Amino acid sequence: MIKQLLLSLLILLSTLKAEDAFIFDKASFFFEDDIYSQTDEGYSAGSKLSFLYFVPKNYALYDYVFSDEEPYYSYITFAFVNQIYTPTDTQSTQLQVDDRPYAGWTYGEVAIYRSYKDSLKSLALQVGMIGPASHAEDLQNGIHSLIGSKKVNGWDNQLHNELGINLKYTHKFLYEFDKIAGVEGMFLPFYSGELGNISIKATAGASYRFGWNIQKDYGVTSIDIGGDQGIPIYGEFDDMRNKDWSFSFNLLAAGSVVLRDIFLDGNTFGSSHSVDKETLVGYGGIGFTARYKRFMFEFIEIHNTKKFKKENGGHGVGTMVFSWLF
Numbered sequence: 001m002i003k004q005l006l007l008s009l010l011i012l013l014s015t016l017k018a019e020d021a022f023i024f025d026k027a028s029f030f031f032e033d034d035i036y037s038q039t040d041e042g043y044s045a046g047s048k049l050s051f052l053y054f055v056p057k058n059y060a061l062y063d064y065v066f067s068d069e070e071p072y073y074s075y076i077t078f079a080f081v082n083q084i085y086t087p088t089d090t091q092s093t094q095l096q097v098d099d100r101p102y103a104g105w106t107y108g109e110v111a112i113y114r115s116y117k118d119s120l121k122s123l124a125l126q127v128g129m130i131g132p133a134s135h136a137e138d139l140q141n142g143i144h145s146l147i148g149s150k151k152v153n154g155w156d157n158q159l160h161n162e163l164g165i166n167l168k169y170t171h172k173f174l175y176e177f178d179k180i181a182g183v184e185g186m187f188l189p190f191y192s193g194e195l196g197n198i199s200i201k202a203t204a205g206a207s208y209r210f211g212w213n214i215q216k217d218y219g220v221t222s223i224d225i226g227g228d229q230g231i232p233i234y235g236e237f238d239d240m241r242n243k244d245w246s247f248s249f250n251l252l253a254a255g256s257v258v259l260r261d262i263f264l265d266g267n268t269f270g271s272s273h274s275v276d277k278e279t280l281v282g283y284g285g286i287g288f289t290a291r292y293k294r295f296m297f298e299f300i301e302i303h304n305t306k307k308f309k310k311e312n313g314g315h316g317v318g319t320m321v322f323s324w325l326f
Contacts, residue, residue, distance in 0.1 A: 022053035022076060028229050028323040032083075032222060034316060042100065042307070042315040044086045045140065050079035050109075050229050066114040066121050073234050075113040081128075081223065082106045084136045085263045088312070090152040098310045101273040102158035103263045104136020105129075105198065111168075117234045120172040120218045126198070130262060131161035160267050166196030172218050174233065184248075185210040188219055197268045199261055205254025205283065213246040215291055220298050222319045225254055225283055230296070230323065241325065245292050250300060252285035264308050275308040287319075296323040 030048035055062075055074035062074050083106075087099035107128020114121045128134070137155035144151060170192040177185035189206040207219055216236040220229060258279055266274030287300030298321040305314045 021057075022055055024051070024326050025054045025075070025232075026052040026229065026323055026325050028052070028220075028321055030223055030319060030321050032317050032319045034318070042085065042088075042311075043317055044084045045143075046081070046083040046223050046317075048079055048081040048223050050077050052077050052229050052231070055112075062112060062114060065112065065123050068114070070116050071234060073115045073232065075115060075231055077109070077111045077113070077229055079109040079111070079229075080107075081109055081126075082134065082136065082139060083223065084140050086140075086152060087154065090154060091150065093153045093156065095157045095273060096154065097273070098275070100264055100275055100308060100311075101266060102137075102155055103130060104132075104134030104139075104158065105164060105263070106134035106136065107164060113231050115218070115231050115234050118174045120170075120174075120231055122168075122170045122231070124168045124170075126164070126166045126168070126196070128164050129161060130164050130198070130267070131159050133161045157273060159262070159272050160270060162197070162262075162267050162269065164196065164198045164262070166194055166198040168192060168194045174218065182212065183210055184212065184214045186214060186219075186248075197260075197262065200259040201256050201261070203254055203256040205252065207250060207252045207285075209248040209250050209289070211246070211248030211289075213243045214248045215246045215289065215296070219250065220289070220321050221250075221252055221285065221300055222302050222317065225252070225285075225302060241294075246289070247291075248289050250285075250287045250289060250298075252283065252287075252300065252302065254283040256281045256283070258307075261307070275310065277308045278306050278311075281305055281307055294325040296325065297321070298323070 028050045032046035034044055053076050055076055085103040087096040089096055107126045109124055109126045111122055111124035141151050172188055172190040175187040186209045191204040193202050216233045217230040258281060261277055264275050264277040266272035282305045283302055285300045285302035289298045301316060301318045303314055303316040
């Protein structure tokens with residue numbers, strides 16, 4: 001299933017390039033891990049390869065999804081994503097009944113965007129597999145073998161195979177501040193909603209960026225929290241590219257109301273390991289973004305409050321994003 005998803009994505013991308021239906025704008029690779037917090041538990045690791053295209057034509061699909069009260073740019077992204085979740089004790093082969101289930105989630109994502117002068121709307125469709133078909137066990141233990149870490153032994157207790165389908169809508173807003181001693185500032189509040197057998201939740205929050213020659217886009221955070229790929233602001237992205245460099249510090253605060261989380265609630269169909277989740281989860285993050293000409297590097301460390309009742313405190317995950325502008 002996963003091989004077919006990746007092959008289909010590559011075929012689709014090559015077809016789009018050949019027909020010049022879309023204009024290739026940026027490629028990004030996300031790598032997330034809790035090693036920055038010196039742990040290997042909870043949301044243990046994630047990776048995402050994403051391709052951003054500018055859409056020069058007016059496609060009816062965008063008009064059905066988004067309203068257009070003002071001038072806009074349209075974009076689309078294609079991504080391949082893997083996320084890995086483990087309990088605290090990864091050496092035991094026994095089921096950790098009071099800790100979260102082992103789970104892998106590997107999926108393809110297609111997202112469409114409308115970028116305005118002061119807001120961004122996006123709708124993402126995620127389709128993939130939970131369980132052994134995600135190959136999360138192979139990926140995690142393969143990486144551990146390469147870096148000389150201990151093998152994770154409890155994957156026989158992971159969630160069962162299940163097709164995952166999720167929709168996510170995000171709306172961001174942009175407020176720019178006048179320069180103070182040469183320092184620019186941007187405030188980016190947002191809200192999002194997710195619906196599917198993977199997750200049902202609502203999230204609201206904001207990020208604040210301050211620095212020099214701040215990139216003219218709506219920012220990048222983590223894969224799950226407002227995780228857009230730096231969609232350009234309408235009418236201003238070319239100005240950013242004309243400057244050799246940019247740098248900003250980034251702050252993030254957000255909160256979620258969680259009605260379903262398959263990684264805690266267990267499989268939708270049939271019996272599986274599960275834990276009693278927290279309905280309210282808070283997030284706080286700090287990081288930076290640096291660009292030199294066409295290469296961009298971003299890092300943000302995000303800490304969350306407890307996600308299930310018996311969790312021993314919150315958890316932190318670091319996100320690195322490597323991007324190349326075309």
